[in-house]
Amino acid sequence: MSGLSLNHLNVGYGRRPVLRDLSLPLIRPGEVTVLAGPNAAGKSTLLRAIARLAPATGEIRLDGEDLRSLSAAARAKKIGFMPQTLPSGAALSVLETVIAALRAGQAVEGGRPGQRAMEVLTRLGIEQLALSDLDQLSGGQRQMVSLAQAIVRDPRLLLLDEPTSALDLARQVRLLGELRRIAAEGRVVLAVLHDLALAARWADRIAILHQGGLYAFGPPAEVLTPVMLAEVYGVRARVETCSQGHLMVQIDSEIAAAVSSDLNAHV
Structure with a gap:
């Protein structure tokens, strides 16, 4: 079966469960699937479990293959993971960090890792940062470098945790457009996004996580x-369609605050 399947997952830290008996419909190649939900819903934890960075029980399969049975090197070939932030303190240039990511888990064809790394930096429009020190970059620049590291090995599955959080509007459009192109090449793309307006505009499917489980899954207009x-x-919110035919989410008020105001008015 082509795609990413997650069945009966239980994920937690010590005795604290985060996700309980979670199953998702097949996450298909060729589409961008967004994980959304309130804080502490388990979105980042789920990505980490898929990447074998958090302990989990249950079934995680990519194209029918059990990802948990693979060696670290084999997983590195199949999965690209973009964390929320890159670790600080690395005394490396941008080009060196992308080459290091390329070499993780595989031999570089033709022995030209520098060329491949530069191709990816150019694709993302950040080739001018190649010789810059990683620790000298802005938050948004570091996120773009993190994406370069995630895609340089041409993975089958791309996992992204809040990829747009530090980006300005133009970079958000560039990154999300790139994700659509990566998916269109036949890859499985799963991204955590807090911004529901971005999810509505760019996602093919949205999975809403809530209270340790799946609340809804489907196209943005249904979810x-x-x-x-x-x-x-x-x-309290309205979901409307703009003049270009795109969904818009308009937040009017917090329900708890509105209820509190109503109570105070009757005191």
């Missing part, structure tokens, strides 16, 4: 509803 926003996020 992003006033009822979901009230029950999961605790807000």
Whole structure:
């Protein structure tokens, strides 16, 4: 079966469960699937479990193959993981960090890792940063370098944790457009996004996580509803279509705050 399948996952840290018996519909290649939900819903934890960076029980399969049975090197060939932030303190240039990511888990064809790394930096529009020290970059620049590290090995599965959080508007469009192109090349793309407006615009499917499980899964128009926003996020909101035909999420108020105001008015 082509794609990423997750069945009966239990993920936690010590005695603290985060996700309980979580199953998702097949996450298909060729599409961008977004994980969304309130804080502490388990979005980042799920990505880490798929990448074998967090302990989990249950079934995680990519194209029918059990990812947990693979060696670290074999997983590195198949999975590209973009964390929320790159670790600091690395005394390396951007080019060196991307070459290091390329060499993780595989031999470089033709023995030209520098050329491959530069191709990826150029694809993302950050080739001018190649010789810059990683620790001298802005947060947004570091995120773009992190994406370069994640895609340089041409992975089958791309996992991204809040890839747009430090980017300006133009870089957000560039990055999300690149994710659509990567998916269109036949890859599986799974990204955590807090911004529901971006998810509505760029995702093919959205999975809403809530209280340790799956609340909803499907196209943005089916998932992003006033009822979901009230029950999961605790807000009164409208979901409308703009003049270009794109979904827009308009938040009107926090439900708890509105209820509190109503109570105070009757005291």
